[in-house]
Amino acid sequence: MSGYAVYVWGSFAAGLAVYLWNLIAPRLRRRATLEAIAEAQGDE
Amino acid sequence: MSALRALFARELRLAARAKTEWLMPPLFFVIVVTVFSFGAKPNDPQLASFAPAILWVGALLAALLSLERLYRADQEDGTLEQLIVSETSLSFAVFVKSLSHWLLSGLPLVLLAAPLGGMLGLPSALFGPLVLGLALGTPCLSFIGGFVAALTVGLPRGGALLPVLVLPLIVPIVIFGAGAVRAAQQGLDVSGPLFFLAALLMLTLTVLPWLSAAALRNAFE
Amino acid sequence: MSALRALFARELRLAARAKTEWLMPPLFFVIVVTVFSFGAKPNDPQLASFAPAILWVGALLAALLSLERLYRADQEDGTLEQLIVSETSLSFAVFVKSLSHWLLSGLPLVLLAAPLGGMLGLPSALFGPLVLGLALGTPCLSFIGGFVAALTVGLPRGGALLPVLVLPLIVPIVIFGAGAVRAAQQGLDVSGPLFFLAALLMLTLTVLPWLSAAALRNAFE
Amino acid sequence: MSWTWFHRLASPPTFFGLAQRLAPWCAGFGGALLLLAWFGGLVLAPADYQQKDAFRIIYVHVPAAALSLSLYMAMAVCGVVALIWRMKLAECVLVAIAPVGASFTALALVTGMLWGKPMWGAYWVWDARLTSELVLLFLYLGVIGLNSAFEDPRTAARACALLAIVGFVNVPIVHYSVVWWNSLHQGSTILKLGKPNISADMAWPLYAGLLGSYLWSAHAVLRRTQNELLLRERNTRWVREIAAATEPGA
Amino acid sequence: MPLLTAEKLSVLRGDRALLRDFDLQLQPGELLHLRGANGVGKTSLLETLAGLRHAGGGQVRYEREDARPHWLGHRNGLNLQLSAIENLQFWCGINAAPMSAIGPALDRVELPARARRRSCRMLSAGQKRRTALARLLLQRRALWLLDEPLDGLDVAGLARFADLVGEHLQDGGAVLMTSHQPLPAPLAARELAL
């Protein structure tokens, strides 16, 4: 990488993190939300 | 007409009641300038080149200090709900309130800018763009700040959020305001940034009162 | 013991309620630095020499902005009168409240000072005096500000009066704090200003809670 | 012209179902394009004659930067719709966009900084493009903060709508900053329509990455919108049914 | 012609519907006393009728497009730093009412002369409530929407309130109010329990 490895790989790593976060975070939220709703239903 | 008079009279009366209120923004302004001059080496020529930034940031922060209170008391004592059901349009009331905020906290800074600039070693040739820029920019600060105050009035801890919301919206104004002085420092044409400020002011004056009124109505719910 | 826990828990809970509140003070500082940097010439290397002043003014302002709210809600919703008739001494409650104010709005700045100084181009050799000064000075800001907030809590527009009363008390702190960094910049001894700040902090911590409690009692009437 | 299709689309259960069907396609196509783009960018594309391999950062930086602006624009449009028609769906989309937009803005800043160090010799300079992009991040964070500060989600969303609309002034500033100020940052060439001055073997991974990123973020926004809808409609039958269906053992 | 019509009104708070398909008509001369347990939604309903809160569905109509009700909520709408007179002057200006109405209005609610010129912060709870009631007299509006107007009023205050409302009804106005206590003596109200 002509001496720029840190910067290039750093950028792609940051990119990977952000893309993955955008995949996973909504999914985790979805699960938490549905669990909370199901739980609230159980209460009633 | 009578509504205009009533709104103005009330704001001025309230300001007059707290006898030292009008003192606060200039005082804060002076202190910011003082801290910066202490921070620099005595008689540092660099101070002059930072003068526009210092003065603009001081003006900005001084405006910020009083913004949180703009609608809070009105909301808490029920004045806001009475205004909503009144014959006067809420956006007009918002307009007058923001304008009086400027008169009480922005205008003194405009008047103080030249002497303080002198203290910081700013050449007097630059007073023109400095003062003109502040005269165009500080009303924008009052109206934008008023908008954010309206957004956060329903929030118990809105105060913490307010500066964080105001500052990004205000950055363009500081950029152009301080930019005008810098342009003059470098012998460039100052009319560009000043026209931009004037355009921003027009936009602010015409659009923000409506949006602020919508924010206030929304906060009520 | 249980009173200490209850007071702390309440302050932290209130801060946590607005889920992003803890983000706000750091964000605020970053924004102040941003605004200032952009008011100055782009990429000006002289910015570094103003870093201590910018950071100290930012700290001051952050303290000022949140101080007005320190006792106001408690007074308006009747918590204050309940505290007065409670088993817990008012000055103890005041101490804990001021301390949590510092934890929530002063400490983040202390932690952020070095990275922000770096962003402004401050040499890392100066981080020591900067951070140490802020660590000693920001609690003073919280306690002095809390005292003045107590003095003015009964006043409807006390908020406006507050900075006017606080600033003279606080200006020495800011000047010594920024002075320590400047001394280090010039290769002078920094212990003088720092000892002064430490002494002021001791005085503040021991005396002001009592005075604040007296002010709150007085404000009730 | 009939607006019934629009109203039907805007009804929460319909939109939820639509998003449920659309989202996997967005993620699938987007992911495939992104893989292709990164492979192309990291392996196939030749090194730049000036910047050498550092130029490869473009394949992360430019899509992120373009998304940061596009998502803000979408958010402001949703704000207008939410305020004028008081439409619940628009409120949900608005709130859903903010974290996605913030993440891409942060990515644009980070990759820009990583690119700036080798090219300009500093991670950060107080330059118009950089500063206005930082302000964009603050605006996103402001929307997120404002949204979380209100207890009632509808009040929160409408406050966010107003803020998003006012904050929109910053978007042209970011875009034109390189024109209005003499900036260190390079001007718009690649994203300009017409003939881009970049060689084809460098260009195609970039365009694939752009398209892939738009699809990827569309997926995130759809999913987040679904979450918002579930939360706000939690007392309706259709949500209860979904919740019951996903409960293990139910 | 009714002064106030509510049709198929829904009142929402948070994600809960307090009222659904609520219908109401208020004729000139009518006094409606809204009752109900704590938290049943009286205040929310009144705020919706006053136009302070968006209806979750259905609609509210006044006699004419531009008619506005007088609204008195839990909060008095008095700035505590201004005196009673200054507060009323402000509202006269805002609503284009004649300033000359202020003195007589304060006489009607029997606010002592001493209490009129000092800042409202120095008034007792009942005195503040009386000042807020005086605002209703500055300007004729046919419809009054009052949320717990009797709060804090002493025996004489209740009698004055009865006078005001009685007169307003005779003039062809209508009043919709909530109260947990029975209305003062001569007032005869239609009761509506939520």
Add this chain to the structure above:
Amino acid sequence: MPLLTAEKLSVLRGDRALLRDFDLQLQPGELLHLRGANGVGKTSLLETLAGLRHAGGGQVRYEREDARPHWLGHRNGLNLQLSAIENLQFWCGINAAPMSAIGPALDRVELPARARRRSCRMLSAGQKRRTALARLLLQRRALWLLDEPLDGLDVAGLARFADLVGEHLQDGGAVLMTSHQPLPAPLAARELAL
């Protein structure tokens, strides 16, 4: 031995003396209902008796040096961002009362379960007042000083209030309260008109 003694008490507001040489004794089991026109000085007197306001002369004594009364003023003492339970937890901590008292106290004032865990901002006026009343039950204090405690309470709320006060009196406590409306049914009070 009286739970509260006031001797030659003066109550000043601004430059005016509202009361002079006022004497009062409250015995265990006694309920005193303070009445009087708006602005006569009931709130000021109660605040002075609670130790919130300096007496302009004379003195106030409790049963013991360190005895503290329960105080309930116009303001509820509830932080609006915290839930009813969180507010009461705070007061338990401050006054070294057991946390286990919270649930039963809220049951006694019949605050619905739904309303206990959401922030007090979302409670209706009467629900807030009930929560404030629950604070009196967290911890036994012999003397209760209540300023218009009936404000905002619905019919059921008044009945609950009567229960609480009745029990407190039977336990040997004393209550001094103001109210412009008559006290709810079974309570028999000594009346004192200012």
